Amino acid sequence: MADHYEVLGVARDASPDEIKKAYRRLARQLHPDVNPGEDAAERFKLVTHAYDVLSDPDQRQRYDLGGDAGAFGGSGAGFGGFSDIFETFFGGGAGGTRAGRPRSRRERGQDALVRVDLTLGDVVFGVHRDIEVDTAVLCETCQGSCCQPGTQPVTCDICHGSGQIQRTVRSLLGNVVTSQPCTTCQGYGTTIPYPCSTCQGQGRVRARRTVSIDIPAGVETGLRLQLPGSGEVGPAGGPNGDLYLEVTVAAHDVFSRDGDDLLATLEVSMIDAILGTSVTIDSLDGPVDLEIRQGVQAGDELTIRGRGITPLRGEQRGDLRVGVQVVTPSHLDPKSRALVQELAKRTRPAPPHLAEFHPGLFSKLRGKFKR
Incomplete structure (x- = not known):
């Protein structure tokens, strides 16, 4: 059997990190999905077995002492190599990507920021203001359902409501199943065949509205006042974000x-x-x-x-x-x-x-x- 160090092209005193880097470099060159030649496949097996032995401290020690560090395909062989192969080519663990639940169309709305100009007198006593803000508000036609009145979302016929599409990837030791968001329903699991004509299926529209606020005394330039739940409504009628009022105090002629x-x-x-x-x-x-x-x-x-x-x-x-x-x-x-x-x-x-x-x-x- 060929010397494992020669197979990987490393010195006998190579560090574990050097051994791992050498294996990954050779695996990229010799993997059957990249190099279909028969010679490449045989070399790939040798490279994988050499790495399995030298990457395990106990097996490497027995091998360096002249012992049999596990026959090719024996106990412990192939596990580390397979994990590294999968990480090298797919960027994930050997178990693949587990499908999650469909995404929700309802999301929290964004926060909004409005600047408020005050006089020094307003700062001394506090002041009540009616602030005009231009934000996303709930669509009155569909009430956030995103659908034309009288219709509703339907289950996606591609992912069958899971929001995920599974894909089988061939690897050295078998097929690995991965998941990714369905491109037809964008991961929601449902589609909207008849979107609301008012909001174009968003469940919200832009509108100008009035927010009443009591600004307390003692504020100063740069201070931000938070109004929870007074920001933009979220997609599909999701909860509102917050509204922030940023204060600017004008200079006074005397004080x-x-x-x-x-x-x-x-x-x-x-x-x-x-x-x-x-x-x-x-x-x-x-x-x-x-x-x-x-x-x-x-x-x-x-x-x-x-x-x-x-x-x-x-x-x-x-x-x-x-x-x-x-x-x-x-x-x-x-x-x-x-x-x-x-x-x-x-x-x-x-x-x-x-x-x-x-x-x-x-x-x-x-x-x-x-x-």
Whole structure:
């Protein structure tokens, strides 16, 4: 009998992986379905037997010691080779593909995404919206059956309702039965001889509909709100997918958001900053009185409690934080200038000078006045 290592063309110290690769390469060349010659068939048998022996550690050890590692076709021979042959040529296990149940025409519908534009006021209080969406809806003519009224699906006369077609493949050790979806019914097991003329047999149509939604306070740009079951209806009247609302909040001319707080900038004249005053400002939920203390400085922050944003998951509203910007007059008439000079004499203000450096001063000012 020929040496198994020579038959496979590998060294005696070849690894199991090298032996397997050599066998597969030769099996592709010599398999009867590829090479019908008689010589090829005999060589194929030798290659298969050599692989059966050398791929089994115990048989290989006995063979290397000079023992009889199983006569051709004996106990244990052929099993590993057959499995590898099937995997090489058909990509599956030796048992073939087991036929499954027919596919269902009813499937879950796709999710839908709609973008919603909101104002900052909508974010503060929440808002009710009626959203127009263009999605697949249930066909009113067939109610999802896909059939013309008065008709129904019929069993496929090719696969007889199984949704699968079986195919017999010849192999070295016999015939192997495989299954694949029936091309006539597409694996459903039934056909529709009279499709609904409204939906062309889909069980759904495209339509524009209105969805009512209460958008909670505290949402922000990029947030997606999920409405389960409000998306597209599935094929053949399958369950609806979900609807997602993606929020975009428009910038406001006066107010900006910082977490749950609102920020604003208040311009104060130099006189009001010196003497102090009170003012009524328009917040997003109505007028609010604000006291400006005497001697307020540029960059100071005035806080109005509870006039910010209601958090998405909570009840305590944030604050309205107002940054002060002192406006210095750039043009004075002679009389006003004289009064300011008199004030300077009386208060004896310190001349401009460098003060102790505060690293956070500039970032603090930017934070107060950002819009």
